[in-house]
Amino acid sequence: MKVSLNWLKDYVDVEMSPDELGHLLTMNGLEVEGIETVGQSLDDIVVAKIRAVKPLPGADNLFICQVDTGRDTVQTVCGAPNVKVGALAPFALPGVKLPDGTVIKEGRIRGEISTGMLLAEDEMGLTDDHTGIMILAHDSTPGTPLFSLLPLSDRVFDVDITPNRPDCACILGIAREIAAATGQIFKRPKIEIVEDGPPIEDLTSVTIIDPEGCPRYAAGMIQRVNLGPSPFWMRYRLYLSGIRSINNLVDVTNYVMMEMGQPLHAFDYNRLKENRIVVRRAQEGEVFTTLDGVTHTLNSENLLICDGERPVALAGIMGGLNSEIFAGTENVFVESAFFDPVTIRRGSKRLGLSTEASYRFERGADIGGAVTALKRAISLISHLAGGSTSTGFIDNYPKTYTPPIIDLRVDRTNLLLGTSLSKSDISGYLKALEMEVQEINEDELKVKPPSFRVDIGREVDLMEEVARLSGYDNIPVTYPFIRPSEKGEIPELLVRDQLRSIMVGLGFTEIITYSFTSPDSADTLGAEEGSPLRSFVKILNPLTVDQSVMRTSLVPGLLATVKTNILHDEKDLKLFEWGKVFTHKEGSDLPLEKNYLAALMTGFYCQKTCNSAERHLDFYDIKGALEALLKDIGLRGSVFQKETGISRYDPGVCASIFFSGSLIGHVGRVSPGVMADYDLADVDTYLFEIDIEALLKNVSGTKEFSSFAKFPAVHRDISIIVKRQLESARIGEIIKQEGGELVESVQIFDVYEGKGIDPTEKAMAFSICYRSKHGTLDGGEINRLHESVIEKIRKETGGRLREG
Numbered sequence: 047m048k049v050s051l052n053w054l055k056d057y058v059d060v061e062m063s064p065d066e067l068g069h070l071l072t073m074n075g076l077e078v079e080g081i082e083t084v085g086q087s088l089d090d091i092v093v094a095k096i097r098a099v100k101p102l103p104g105a106d107n108l109f110i111c112q113v114d115t116g117r118d119t120v121q122t123v124c125g126a127p128n129v130k131v132g133a134l135a136p137f138a139l140p141g142v143k144l145p146d147g148t149v150i151k152e153g154r155i156r157g158e159i160s161t162g163m164l165l166a167e168d169e170m171g172l173t174d175d176h177t178g179i180m181i182l183a184h185d186s187t188p189g190t191p192l193f194s195l196l197p198l199s200d201r202v203f204d205v206d207i208t209p210n211r212p213d214c215a216c217i218l219g220i221a222r223e224i225a226a227a228t229g230q231i232f233k234r235p236k237i238e239i240v241e242d243g244p245p246i247e248d249l250t251s252v253t254i255i256d257p258e259g260c261p262r263y264a265a266g267m268i269q270r271v272n273l274g275p276s277p278f279w280m281r282y283r284l285y286l287s288g289i290r291s292i293n294n295l296v297d298v299t300n301y302v303m304m305e306m307g308q309p310l311h312a313f314d315y316n317r318l319k320e321n322r323i324v325v326r327r328a329q330e331g332e333v334f335t336t337l338d339g340v341t342h343t344l345n346s347e348n349l350l351i352c353d354g355e356r357p358v359a360l361a362g363i364m365g366g367l368n369s370e371i372f373a374g375t376e377n378v379f380v381e382s383a384f385f386d387p388v389t390i391r392r393g394s395k396r397l398g399l400s401t402e403a404s405y406r407f408e409r410g411a412d413i414g415g416a417v418t419a420l421k422r423a424i425s426l427i428s429h430l431a432g433g434s435t436s437t438g439f440i441d442n443y444p445k446t447y448t449p450p451i452i453d454l455r456v457d458r459t460n461l462l463l464g465t466s467l468s469k470s471d472i473s474g475y476l477k478a479l480e481m482e483v484q485e486i487n488e489d490e491l492k493v494k495p496p497s498f499r500v501d502i503g504r505e506v507d508l509m510e511e512v513a514r515l516s517g518y519d520n521i522p523v524t525y526p527f528i529r530p531s532e533k534g535e536i537p538e539l540l541v542r543d544q545l546r547s548i549m550v551g552l553g554f555t556e557i558i559t560y561s562f563t564s565p566d567s568a569d570t571l572g573a574e575e576g577s578p579l580r581s582f583v584k585i586l587n588p589l590t591v592d593q594s595v596m597r598t599s600l601v602p603g604l605l606a607t608v609k610t611n612i613l614h615d616e617k618d619l620k621l622f623e624w625g626k627v628f629t630h631k632e633g634s635d636l637p638l639e640k641n642y643l644a645a646l647m648t649g650f651y652c653q654k655t656c657n658s659a660e661r662h663l664d665f666y667d668i669k670g671a672l673e674a675l676l677k678d679i680g681l682r683g684s685v686f687q688k689e690t691g692i693s694r695y696d697p698g699v700c701a702s703i704f705f706s707g708s709l710i711g712h713v714g715r716v717s718p719g720v721m722a723d724y725d726l727a728d729v730d731t732y733l734f735e736i737d738i739e740a741l742l743k744n745v746s747g748t749k750e751f752s753s754f755a756k757f758p759a760v761h762r763d764i765s766i767i768v769k770r771q772l773e774s775a776r777i778g779e780i781i782k783q784e785g786g787e788l789v790e791s792v793q794i795f796d797v798y799e800g801k802g803i804d805p806t807e808k809a810m811a812f813s814i815c816y817r818s819k820h821g822t823l824d825g826g827e828i829n830r831l832h833e834s835v836i837e838k839i840r841k842e843t844g845g846r847l848r849e850g
Contacts, residue, residue, distance in 0.1 A: 049220055050286045051201040053305075057221040057233045064201040067224070074227055074514050076214055077206040084286060085198030087145045088170060092116060093182055093190045094137030096164075099129055104156055111164065113137060116189015123160040128178035134186045135179045136165040145171035167278075172198065173285040180278070196278070202286050210501040212409035216307030219498070226478035226515055235305065237418075237425045243269055243434040250315070250379060250440070255326040257444045259349040260361065262384040263325060264416045264443075266424045267315065267436035269377045271295065276430065289402070295371050295378055298426045300402075307498070308382060308411055308419030309403035311351075311359060313369045315377035320354025323381070325361065332357070336364040336399070348393045349385060362390040362407040363399055378427065382420035384413040413447045414497030447497055454491045454508045462506070463513050464524050475515040476508065537742055538641065541679065542624055545643055548678050552671050554620045554645055559603030561626065562593035567602040570723045572693030581629040583637040596628035596637060600644040601694060601733065605716070608648060608731060609724050617729075618649030624738075641738040645671070646716070648731040665699050665715060668732035672703070672713055680746050681705050685775060686713070694720050695733070703736075705744045711736040759790060759817040760828050764836060767809045768845035770799070774810055777839060781814060784838040785831060788823070790815040809848045 068078035095114040102108035139162045140152045167173040167180045213219045225232035276297040299310040328344035334357045335341045349361035358369040362385040390407040473483045482494040495502035573579035579598045588594035622645035628637040654660035685704045690697040700714030713734035778792045796811035
């Protein structure tokens with residue numbers, strides 16, 4: 047909602063800066079999203095008087111005007127239709143810069159000199175009116191700066207009104223909040239009415255057929271009004287509030303709505319059949335054309351305002367074409383009603399028609415303020431449009447609103463807020479918000495909220511009001527009393543955070559995919575009958591067939607993400623997901639839930655640069671990432687064994703991961719058949735999956751420090767020719783067994799197959815690091831140990847040293 051600071055100052059004295067006021071409102075629950083300065087950059091615009099006007103030769107709509115600027119008389123050419131001798135208007139001399147950036151220059155139009163420019167309101171950024179130049183008051187003095195004549199400079203607050211505070215969707219509501227927060231006096235608008243017309247009962251009547259939809263309907267009459275444009279001060283305020291000016295009658299209804307929060311509607315009295323109003327529900331299929339020219343088909347959820355024969359307005363939403371104010375309007379019927387919020391909300395949403403009026407009625411207008419707003423509107427219309435005001439007002443109010451009476455306990459309030467406020471403090475805050483407060487005893491108050499506070503109904507609502515006015519900043523910071531848990535830390539959560547951090551450090555990006563998947567996901571992964579991947583848990587009310595079962599693997603979600611990224615030309619991917627998989631558990635209504643970590647890599651390991659050639663990812667990249675992950679969480683010595691029986695992996699590039707004899711996961715290249723099912727047949731993708739439950743059985747809760755080596759190491763290399771099917775891990779085991787604690791590490795650094803070696807054999811080269819914790823190893827001791835290791839390899843594998 048747009049709120050003018052100058053308008054606010056009519057009803058409350060503001061002694062702080064706009065920024066301070068914005069902070070105050072925000073801390074009181076009315077968030078100020080922005081503050082805009084308006085009416086600036088007009089310092090050089092002056093009042094000018096038009097001394098002479100004559101048509102510009104050769105132009106139908108241009109005039110040569112002689113303009114008195116207070117210093118001298120200049121000639122300017124103007125095309126406004128309302129230029130006339132004696133009129134006073136804003137004038138900009140050459141060199142003046144307008145708010146839109148336009149710089150006024152002297153020029154010639156059809157041979158005539160044009161010095162300066164007579165200005166319309168929109169050219170000064172004041173309103174959107176461009177029907178003619180802005181006409182100023184006849185008693186203005188030429189040469190007077192415009193800003194000294196009109197209060198143009200203003201600040202406009204953009205306030206976010208929460209749905210539970212419809213009372214603040216108006217100037218008075220926000221002014222009331224400022225007054226309560228600052229201790230200033232809250233002023234109300236003046237209402238001056240001279241009832242010099244016939245009794246209103248002789249002119250019209252109001253019948254409410256649906257009192258649930260319309261609990262209150264008030265109306266007033268003014269006859270023989272003069273329809274015309276509204277004065278500038280009203281149009282300017284409406285413009286700053288985001289409302290377009292129509293005419294003085296309609297503008298008054300909008301002005302009072304923005305000022306008091308009560309939507310009003312003005313009907314042309316002479317166009318109301320039988321000159322009366324009936325409030326009823328629409329009939330099924332009934333049609334009605336609103337002011338915007340749109341014809342709507344209605345049903346019983348829509349509430350209608352009718353005359354004696356037909357509908358004339360959608361109650362609380364929009365008026366009708368058949369009763370709108372027009373150029374020939376003389377007699378005005380003004381409506382000020384309260385409509386049921388639920389009824390208006392349903393009707394507005396069904397028709398897709400949202401207005402400033404429906405916005406307020408949907409949230410709850412002030413049922414107690416309907417007549418006051420009506421009188422304010424009648425007062426303004428009488429002042430701006432003249433006319434004769436009927437005697438009395440119609441107030442059809444079948445069931446008077448009774449506000450709730452709420453018991454508020456002082457001790458309970460302080461306990462919940464963490465404050466030590468006295469009873470008088472609390473009572474003062476509530477009275478500042480126009481609530482009736484009665485003291486019952488030392489600890490209890492009875493509070494009656496005003497009718498405009500539709501959000502107050504419980505004791506805690508009152509406590510919130512006390513907290514707001516006492517200041518959220520003044521509530522001391524305290525910490526809740528929490529009983530220590532009897533359970534220790536959950537290892538799974540600790541490992542999850544640790545693994546996530548490590549994966550991100552390795553360059554992977556975490557994704558989160560749906561836990562729902564398609565039953566076809568098992569076929570895509572090539573799962574055999576009886577595989578756990580086919581043990582689906584069905585969803586009772588699935589959104590689609592593709593999300594009708596719970597996932598049994600994280601792999602389909604990862605591969606679907608790869609496909610999406612590649613379709614967007616993102617091909618170099620390193621993704622991981624931590625999540626649960628769900629499998630059906632026989633004899634139980636609940637599934638078996640297990641946490642898994644899965645990660646994949648695809649694309650280039652490194653792109654081509656001036657310093658390096660491009661290289662595609664391979665199995666050893668994903669294996670290296672997995673080894674780094676396991677090492678970082680304390681699992682040293684994991685064993686990778688070649689695996690050929692897992693359908694989703696390429697049998698030639700796949701391994702199972704063991705630690706201390708327990709299977710903890712798999713790693714390898716995704717099967718080409720699986721990739722083809724995702725339309726990614728030409729994309730090599732490498733994947734690993736880790737069973738978190740199996741991992742946790744081997745993860746120690748603490749890390750142990752290993753002291754730095756005190757004695758030097760001795761490095762020896764060996765190259766062994768063995769059968770092709772022998773794995774390097776087996777030779778590493780033999781070396782460690784034979785060398786015992788003197789073998790610090792074993793690294794394979796070369797594998798050779800080809801010329802000079804039998805086709806059934808291969809050569810593997812290892813680097814062995816020997817080190818003693820107790821002293822320096824001498825050459826003889828190392829030689830004997832190294833020969834022993836070589837001999838052990840020969841006996842266990844049948845291998846031999848590679849010569850040369």
